[in-house]
Amino acid sequence: MSGAEVFLGREASGDGSHVAGRQNLRLLVQLRWIAVLGQVLAIVVAVSGFSLALPLSDMATVVVLLIVYNFFSQLRLKWHLPVSQVELFLALLVDVMALTAQLYLSGGVTNPFIFLYLLQVALAAVLLRRRTTWMMAGVTSAAFAGLVLTRHHGYTLPLDLGGGLDSPFVLGMLVCYALNAALLAIFITRIMHNVRTRDARLAALRQRASEEEHIVHMGLLASGAAHELGTPLATLDVILGDWTHASAVTADPELLQDVRDMQAQVQRCKTILGGILMSAGEMRGEALSRTTVTAFLDSLVAQWRQAHPGARLRYSRTIDSDEVVIADQGLRQIVFNVLNNALEASPTLQQFTAVLENGQLTLEIRDQGPGFVQDVLRSLGKPYRTTKGQPGRGLGLFLSHKVARSLSGTLSANNLPEGGACVTIRFPLSALTPEDADEPAE
Incomplete structure (x- = not known):
């Protein structure tokens, strides 16, 4: 420039x-x-x-x-x-x-x-x-x-x-012109600023509508896949249950443990599919899961640690509240996505901090990896922005950004001065509070 x-x-x-x-x-x-x-x-x-x-x-x-x-x-x-x-x-x-x-x-x-x-x-x-x-x-x-x-x-x-400048007529013309020029400059520039602001807002709305349409399309695909996978997983669950009672399996403790591990993984797959269907609005006749904010975060971390036994996650929370909240599957999934990215970037250490202050819940996830490239930071919230060089990747932060916005919150990312990256999810706790929050939590 x-x-x-x-x-x-x-x-x-x-x-x-x-x-x-x-x-x-x-x-x-x-x-x-x-x-x-x-x-x-x-x-x-x-x-x-x-x-x-x-x-x-x-x-x-x-x-x-x-x-x-x-x-x-x-x-x-x-x-x-x-x-x-x-x-x-x-x-x-x-x-x-x-x-x-x-x-x-x-x-x-x-x-x-x-x-x-x-x-x-x-x-x-x-x-x-x-x-x-x-x-x-x-x-x-x-x-x-x-x-x-x-x-x-x-x-x-x-x-x-x-007459020159001493002529009232000529002087009046000059003052009239200067006044008209100033008024034109003031009001037309303001009008054009309003027009440019409106155009920028419309462009942002069109971009958002396009992204929402993309999310709906992916949601339909995920919901359909969840329905299709439900039947084979149920079949596997039944077969593995029969195997646990088979004499050939019970006679071999090591084989029995393998079968039970497979049962646990099948059950985990069913839970994930249930979360997908729940996020898609298909509650499958189940009531919303109520819990407290501390119990929700603790269970979230426990589930992630169970799924990644080799991870070294440091977890801390500063929350002096037992307020009843909904165990939101979308929030659980975006935290899992960010933690998975942190584990991939920094296998040696991940940090998860939760702070509740003035009704705002802040979840901060840090790692000691190489950090984000500037192109990813500039296009945060855009789909398919990834440096992994694999087609179809780069949706994790995009979906996380959309879920955070649906909770009236924000998702931001930055590189730390000492190295590594930090992803911050911030939203009002009231977004997770049920209307009848006075009822006891599970």
Whole structure:
């Protein structure tokens, strides 16, 4: 980003702003052709219709220079290069200079076309940043005042009303113009700011709708898979149950233990599928599981440790409350996802801290791994953002981010100064509180 662009308030832009810049420059080229035609017609009417003595050669030179510049602008549009705010400002500045020259050659402030300066201010307010708009208002006001001060050094028209800055009429015109330019700069820039804010909000809503549609699609697939897997898992559970009573198995203690381990894993798979169906809204006739916040977190950590016996998880909580909450399967799953990522990045140590303060529950998971790459941090909450190089990966943090938002909370991630990464899940505890929370917990 160049120094001039910083001075004019220009920020780095993407492909969308590049397209908009080219369209804006094309609009200025079209308006300039209209201005050239208007100047030619005005000169012809003034000379032939009103018999005014004008310096035709000088005025024609200004028109020719404006035509040459406009041809150059059209040629520049064919280069397919981004158009910056600096370039748009300079294009408007050329138009102001051409208008000032024509006004100087045809009566100065007494020329009724002097209020065309307001068009340049309006265009700047629509096309440029706020600081640049005020610069254009200042430039045109200075040009207006310059025409007043140099009035007796240029050409005058028979309709000359006389007087300089000491004339109430001329001074009133200058004040009127400055006031109109300021009002245009203020209100049009505010209107354009509101329009840009609205467009940004609509773009965010469209992005969110697209992500929600993606989640619904995945939810349907997960629900269907859960239904399909339920039957074979139930069959395996029955077969393994029969094996535990078979004489050939009971006679071999080691084989019996293997069968029981397989039963436990099948039961775990059934529990996971039940959680998927519960998250999809299919409660399978079961009541919501009630517990306390401490018991919920303790059981969550115990389940994860049981599933990962080799993990070295440090768990601590600062919660002085036994408030009744719902054992939310979605929250359980996102904590498992983040803990799994921490285990994969840092097998030697993981830290899980839970803090309840002012009704806000904060879950913080740290590891001592290499940390997140900057691209993942910048696109946190976007699907398929992963550095693992495997197709279909990168949904863990995406789904976790969506579940946290459904709890009216946030999920953030950052790299630690001492090394490693930290993922923070924060949401109001009231999001887990049932409506009839006075009933005893399980």
